[in-house]
Amino acid sequence: MNKFLSEFKRFIMRGNVLDMAIGVVVGAAFSKIVSSLVTYIIMPPLGVLLGGIDFSNFFIILSTTKHAGTLAEAQAQGIPVIAYGAFINTVIEFLIIALAVFVVIRQINTFFPKQKEVPAVRHCPYCREPIAEEATRCPHCTSVISE
Structure with a gap:
């Protein structure tokens, strides 16, 4: 058992495992920042430019007997919906995260000499x-x- 624990400790303390753990934590925090950026800063002006559209409220009701005016109402009533507006927001968040990662990696590559x-x-x-x-x-x- 001692050998197992010492081997596990060596595995956990290796640099790449710690780097990966730090990356996951920072990535989660970065994801919250980007989500907030998309929801509160990018999507409102985009909605205004597109005629006052709120993407987060785009949904399709899957029930023929119940009706709701907003996504919040539908969720409160337990009506099954396809919330494709939330999907659009998530796709935009992904694109922003991908762009940010691209810019960071591109900048990091400038620090290393070209082979x-x-x-x-x-x-x-x-x-x-x-x-x-x-x-x-x-x-x-x-x-x-x-x-």
């Missing part, structure tokens, strides 16, 4: 073994290279 392109390996035309670019004779088959 040099490895030149194409020259091969002997006779034995097809790799040879030095300046070689005049193949070190494997000893053929004279006239290229």
Whole structure:
């Protein structure tokens, strides 16, 4: 049992596991910020530009016997609905999160030097073994290279 616990402790304390845990916590907090940004800052002006539309209140009632004017009323009455407006908001949130992650990763990539392109390996035309670019004779088959 002690060996199991010490192995588990080593696993948990590895850098990449801790980094991943921190990433999940920060990601959850970032998701709340983006959700708030979409709900309270982006969607209202977008709704105004589209003629006063509130996406969060777009829904389809699946019941033929009950009716509701708003999504909140339908949910309060327990009416089954397809809340496609909430889906639209979620898609917009996803796109904003994806854009933010792209910008961050792109910025991080500028901190690291670009890898040099490895030149194409020259091969002997006779034995097809790799040879030095300046070689005049193949070190494997000893053929004279006239290229």
